[in-house]
Amino acid sequence: MVKEIIVGAHYGLKDWLAQRITAAVMAVYTLLVAVLLLGQERLTYESWRGFMAGGFMRFLTFLFVVSLIWHVWVGVRDIWMDYVKPTGVRLALHTLTLLALVGCLGWAVSIIWRL
Amino acid sequence: MLRRTAKGEYLMSEITLKKERPKHLDLRVIKQPIPAIASILHRVSGAGLFLMLPFLIYLLQLSLESPQSFETFKAVAGHPLAKLVLLGLLWAFLHHFCMGIRILLLDLNMGTDLQPARTSAKAVLAVSLVLTAILGVKLW
Numbered sequence: 001m002v003k004e005i006i007v008g009a010h011y012g013l014k015d016w017l018a019q020r021i022t023a024a025v026m027a028v029y030t031l032l033v034a035v036l037l038l039g040q041e042r043l044t045y046e047s048w049r050g051f052m053a054g055g056f057m058r059f060l061t062f063l064f065v066v067s068l069i070w071h072v073w074v075g076v077r078d079i080w081m082d083y084v085k086p087t088g089v090r091l092a093l094h095t096l097t098l099l100a101l102v103g104c105l106g107w108a109v110s111i112i113w114r115l
Numbered sequence: 116m117l118r119r120t121a122k123g124e125y126l127m128s129e130i131t132l133k134k135e136r137p138k139h140l141d142l143r144v145i146k147q148p149i150p151a152i153a154s155i156l157h158r159v160s161g162a163g164l165f166l167m168l169p170f171l172i173y174l175l176q177l178s179l180e181s182p183q184s185f186e187t188f189k190a191v192a193g194h195p196l197a198k199l200v201l202l203g204l205l206w207a208f209l210h211h212f213c214m215g216i217r218i219l220l221l222d223l224n225m226g227t228d229l230q231p232a233r234t235s236a237k238a239v240l241a242v243s244l245v246l247t248a249i250l251g252v253k254l255w
Contacts, residue, residue: 020222023215030212038253045178045185052179072168075161104168111176 019074022067029064053115061112069105073098150236157214160207167204202251209250210243 177188
């Protein structure tokens with residue numbers, strides 16, 4: 001009798017699911033912003049800033065940015081895992097990607113939070 | 116020689132093993148089906164958006180920081196080279212978006228048969244190009 005023992009690994013299900021949930025969040029945000037902005041005639045600095053500075057909008061933009069960074073991490077890590085085989089190089093690329101993304105996260109969040 | 120069963124039939128496993136399967140894995144030789152093209156473009160567009168992420172955040176910052184930086188934003192985004200890059204990124208975003216919707220629908224077991232899958236892949240390629248053209252004209 002063959003008994004499969006599945007322990008100690010996640011088999012990527014969590015990442016797979018995260019990729020889809022973050023995608024859905026970004027898709028909804030994109031459509032919402034597109035509908036709200038494309039209706040406007042000409043964007044000035046005041047109207048654009050006012051739009052992004054709204055409390056609810058900042059909440060949504062924050063969720064978008066977090067989803068984006070998470071989504072990029074899963075996607076880019078997949079690319080490295082598909083094409084880069086040497087463990088050392090792959091580890092270095094993973095680390096650099098993660099550092100760059102965490103930096104971008106802080107940068108983007110600081111922009112929307114200062115409004 | 117292939118082994119046979121008592122009835123004289125070939126063993127299926129043996130046939131599968133002996134059969135010389137043609138291999139066409141040279142990417143320069145094989146012709147990719149439409150869904151494969153849409154799929155690799157999903158990866159390419161995602162990678163491109165990732166690489167240009169700092170530029171996009173920089174533009175967001177310029178557009179929001181102050182009235183002066185907003186003017187800088189308009190100047191930077193209005194530069195012909197930047198416009199070309201932004202047009203490329205707009206396509207990358209739209210393709211990634213449309214293909215993402217297609218993947219989510221496939222995950223829900225919608226359109227997984229061969230013909231609908233081909234049609235939806237064509238639709239992704241076409242819709243993202245058309246939207247890029249429309250939005251490109253509208254924004255510039």
